[in-house]
Amino acid sequence: MKALVLAGGSGTRLRPITHTSAKQLVPVANKPVLFYGLEAIAAAGITELGLVVGDTHAEIEAAVGDGSAFGLQVTYLRQEAPLGLAHGVLIAREYLGDEDFVMYLGDNFIVGGINDLVERFTREGPAAQIMLTEVADPRQFGVAELDVEGRVIGLEEKPARPKSDLALVGVYLFSAAVHEAVAELKPSWRGELEITDAIQWLIEAGLRVESSVISGYWKDTGNVTDMLEVNRLVLESVEPLIEGKVDAVSELIGRVVVEPEAVVERSRVVGPAVIGAGSRIQDSYIGPYTSIGASCAIIGSEIEYSIVLPRASIAGVGRIESSLIGHDVEVTPAPNTPKAHRLVLGDHSKVQISS
Template identity: 85%
Template sequence: MKALVLAGGSGTRLRPITHTSAKQLVPVANKPVLFYGLEAIAAAGVREIGMVVGDTHAEIEAAVGDGSAFGLQVTYLRQEAPLGLAHAVLVARDYLGDDDFVMYLGDNFIVGGINGIVERFTRDRPTAQIMLTRVGDPRQFGVAELDASGRVVGLEEKPSVPKSDLALVGVYLFTPAIHEAVAELKPSWRGELEITDAIQWLIEAGLRVESDVISGYWKDTGNVTDMLEVNRLVLESLEPRMAGEVDTVSELIGRVLVDPGARIVRSRIVGPAVIGPGSVITDSYVGPSTSIAADCVITGSEIEYSIVLPRSSIMGVRRIESSLIGQDVEVTPAPTTPRVHRLVLGDHSKVQISS
């Protein structure tokens, strides 16, 4: 079995961060979302990966390399435009050959990995196997309809009137039969080749499509709210670590990770939180569910439930929460004082904030 990892797309819901960064490389708990997916694929015993990349291919390739760091062998496949998930399968046709494969969306996060579904697919070998989860607003997702016995009888992409609350999770397993389905597709109303249409084609052809309804945690990390929630979840699962320097008057409470080269001076850190290598926290408060990446400077400030990317500085600002701050950002005081600041800042930004 091979894997097809989708790491293209423009990441419009994470603007302005994704003007300068690939959405799959935005970190949670100081590790890119994409890396969690690669680790899950490797843990499931899959070793060969075709990675579909787009305009951010150089950044993705620099981060992942040949895949050896993950125990994988990665082949990059260029998709000239984000024309749908089924289009990515079309792009990868020659690479996939006649192998079964798991398709994994690189900006998805699934607690518990994919070992179970890969094992079931390998054992039972239906034509396709999909993962489903119940969601509050299925209109934002591909939606599955099941019959009384739990068999998949229909799929629809982002329906205005959903037939169920079961959304497709970004992991699919296919036999080579999917290639015939993809070859028959026409672009949808969105101008894309939809993988839901391809699976529907298999169903209408009388082929077996199985599903697993997962009860664990899944997020499509395509927007700031979901990124912050995944960051919180991952931080809560990490073990405390003290590899940096903490002075005697600072206070660390709960699950806190301080990486090598980081320094905590006259500050209070309440976990779960991670302070990246080389970062310096001085006269500040870092609250729960916060990830501070490498080489950041936080002085005389308060921040919680936020993600700060590398080499950014926050100086004399009270108070920041629920924020995603890009690389090389400078946040400094301005004349007036709002009680709370909510920020989504692109790389190399310079912002003045009242304090």
């Protein structure tokens, strides 16, 4: 079995971060979200990976390399534009050959890995196997309809009137039969080749499509809220580790990681939190569920439930929370400007003005 990871999307929901960075490389607990998927694929015993990349290919190729760091053999497949998930399968046709494969969306995060999913697919041999999860607003996702026995009987992409609350999770397993389905597709109203349409084609052709509803944690990390929630989840599992320098007057509470060459001075860090390699925390408060990237400087400030990307600087800022701060960002206080009040007051008025 091979793996196909789609990492060609432009990440419009994470702008402006993704104006300059690949969305799949935005870090969660100081590790790119894409890396979690690559590790899950390798843990499932898969070694051959086709990585579909687009405009951010140079950045992704520099980060992933030949895949040996993950125990993978990576072949890069260029996609000229994000034309849909099924288009990713289409351009990978020659690479995949007639082998079964798992397709993994590079910005998705799944707790528990995919080992059980791969084992079930190998054992039962359906034409396709999908993962589903209940969501609050299925209009934002591909949605599956099941019959009374739990078999998949229909799928729709971002329907205006969903027939269920079961959304497709960003991991799919396919036999070579999917290539015939993809070859028959026409672009949807969104101008894309939809993988839901390909799976629907398999169903209508009388081929077996299996599903499982996951109760574990899944997130499409396409927006800031979800990124912060995944960061929180990953940080819940960190173990305290001090490899940098923490002075005697600083206070570390709970599960805090201080990476090599990081310095914490006259500060309070409440975990779970990660201080990246080479960063400097001085006269500051770092609250729970915060990841500070490498070579950052947090001076005289407070920050909590946030992700700070490498080389950012935050100095003299009262409090920041629930934020995603990009590479090389500088956050400083606004200059103090004289304040004046212009008043027209009637006789015998009483006015209180804060100083």
